[in-house]
């Protein structure tokens with residue numbers, strides 16, 4: 205058994221342990237910090253474009269991962285040819301991946317250029333953004349390389365996907381993952397790092413986001429109205445003072 209095989213057998217469980225214990229720890233000791241730390245109050249024009257582009261793009265990427273990693277190859281082969289599978293995975297994956305990347309690029313641009321948003325950005329946020337962007341870029345590279353004639357020779361449904369499923373049935377098949385090309389190793393390693401830091405970042409908001417969260421209206425922030433030189437708080441006009 206090679207070192208790499210042991211790595212792919214063991215590291216997913218270390219990651220799972222960090223995610224479970226880390227999430228428990230965060231909930232126990234930082235319940236009130238369990239938030240997206242929304243910065244909508246400071247800027248909403250770019251947020252209104254970047255945030256849905258990123259989140260809906262990510263939703264399609266997640267559905268793509270479920271189809272590619274969870275559903276066995278024999279099932280997808282039963283309903284479509286290999287050519288159709290790779291065509292739809294390549295086209296939909298590339299569109300979703302680019303939408304996600306454009307969304308996150310807009311969000312990071314906004315964060316850097318809007319003074320108060322930048323001031324509210326911690327080192328923790330910066331590290332999280334870096335790993336998140338690297339995971340997306342590496343994933344998109346896998347899809348794009350897979351669309352080239354050389355890349356198409358490797359079918360990840362026979363290596364990465366069965367390895368992924370083997371983790372959950374407690375019979376790790378690191379030997380399969382070892383056979384995947386280097387670009388898949390890089391993407392999955394970055395993804396595992398992202399999962400390890402997840403509980404300690406603002407990404408925890410994902411664990412408490414019900415589906416309705418995606419469609420709810422933005423939080424309503426009321427501005428203070430100014431009337432006849434006096435500030436009015438809330439929607440009620442104060443009674444006259446005389």
Ligand code: HEM
Nearest residue numbers: 265268293297301339340343344346347350360364392395
């Ligand atoms: C253990 C976890 C993961 C595995 C095994 C995995 C595996 C894969 C595979 C096999 C592909 C190629 C899909 C195709 O070309 O049809 C891919 C693409 C991609 N991955 Fe991952 N991935 C993981 C986690 C993540 C995470 C955490 C992110 C982002 C935060 C991510 C973002 C992407 C993106 C953007 C693409 C390209 C678009 C797409 O095909 O949906 N992946 N991933």
